[in-house]
Amino acid sequence: MALNQSPLTPRIIFRRLHLALWLSLPFTASALFAQPFLTSGSLTATWHDNLTQAVAGVEHLAATQFAASLAAEHCHTLNRDDALLLGAAINAEAWSRYTGLDRATLGGQLGWRHRFGLGAYAPTLRLDLATAVVVARESARTGNQSTATLRASRRFSPETRLDLAADYGRQTARDTVLGQQRGSLSAEVAYDPNPQWRWRGRVRWANGDVLVYHPVTWTPWGWQHLHGYGAGYNYYAFPTSIVRTFGPPHHAHRVFAHTWSYSLGVSPAIGPRTALTFQIERAETAYDAISYINHALTLGVAHQF
Amino acid sequence: MKTLLCLWLLVCGARLALAAGVVHVVCEDDKQQRVADAVAWLVRADGVTPAPQPPPAPVTIQQLGQEFDPYVTPVQVGTRISFPNQDSVQHHVYSLSKAKRFELPLYRGEAREAVVFDQPGIVTLGCNIHDWMIAYVVVLPTPHFAKSGADGTAILSNLPAGRYTLEVWHPRLAATVAREIVIAGADAAPQIIRLTLKPDRRIRRAPEAGGGAYR
């Protein structure tokens, strides 16, 4: 992996984290076979309307992402209020049109949960460090990803729960332009009018790298944006690479942007351990004076074994 | 002489048992659906209710499949309850209820010791690890009690004749339902109790795509 040995502290921290988590992975992998682990699986289909993060409708490319995941989590209680959570997850993603985005991830997770008191209504603080190897069909996208998440949760009643989360994620890729770092803050309210139904609303603000794609054409002056969109903007100030993910060549520009996203979900339980999920999300991303919108529609099913 | 006395006592006992009343308490909701897990009990309205006689052996509430079983357990004041954990994961059973506050920190297999429920009242049990786990212990100051089964019927037997206050409790009831009944003969008329149930307020267990097992 062509990682710069720059003295960036987060980078060094994440590398060490990787190592620690990988060392714990054989242990967590036994999760899938041993009972003291809670194992859950999910299947989802998510339709994305703007994979290229394009401003103009003519450059929007849509596709459906199918994902299957299996996760196991072990709760090792240290005392009444603290628990260590050890997890392993395997994920496979397949895309309807742009198969270059297909990928599989295998990762481990280490968490610490502190409860301020006893019982389901005590506020909870949870820190999770996760890392995964990412193998993508398009080898330029292969790399690894790490995430640190801090979450504060409070259940106010059997029906209502509030989650506030901050996370920071970093993803490397063989083509360094395709690697990204991003942080986010989010607030989520879950409302279960009864044990069968759950409504969920989330607001999230994210800041960091996004990959913006533009179709390009070869000219005597080099690759130029096909439709001229963004011509007034100096995209070449950002790390840029050529990808064939979408068929015709596209520029991938890694820009630094912030995103506001809003999602609403409903999840009917179809059994004590099985639930369906429907979710709609709208995201507005902006960098300098440029902004674009994404919509995502998810259908899924999750089961706890 | 001793044998004769024993025989006489036996006959008297049998006659007493024959005279003892039985009451069928039928619990229905507003849609006339039978309600399981309702607890019915009787206290004397015209005399002294016999003192509770807790069983010598502890009553069991097990944890199986990360749920409490049974969901509702009526007992007499002074009953000991043990909480064996049949799961391979640890549980941390607790109650914050006024009638009995206790905690059984993290264990697998048999719990260390049985808990004595020495005050009447409703005790809500939870698990500090698995938020969805919930169960109720109804601690009663009377030996006359029963829990309704799937057919909604709770059968109270061995009732000496007299006036009683019949009370019914259910986890989804705002307050206990009470009425006065008279036990005269061996078989009293069934008591049909209409319960106005609140929505089920148990914490949902079913996971969601993308959510962890423990939150």
Ligand SMILES: [Cu+2]
């Ligand atoms: Cu538990």
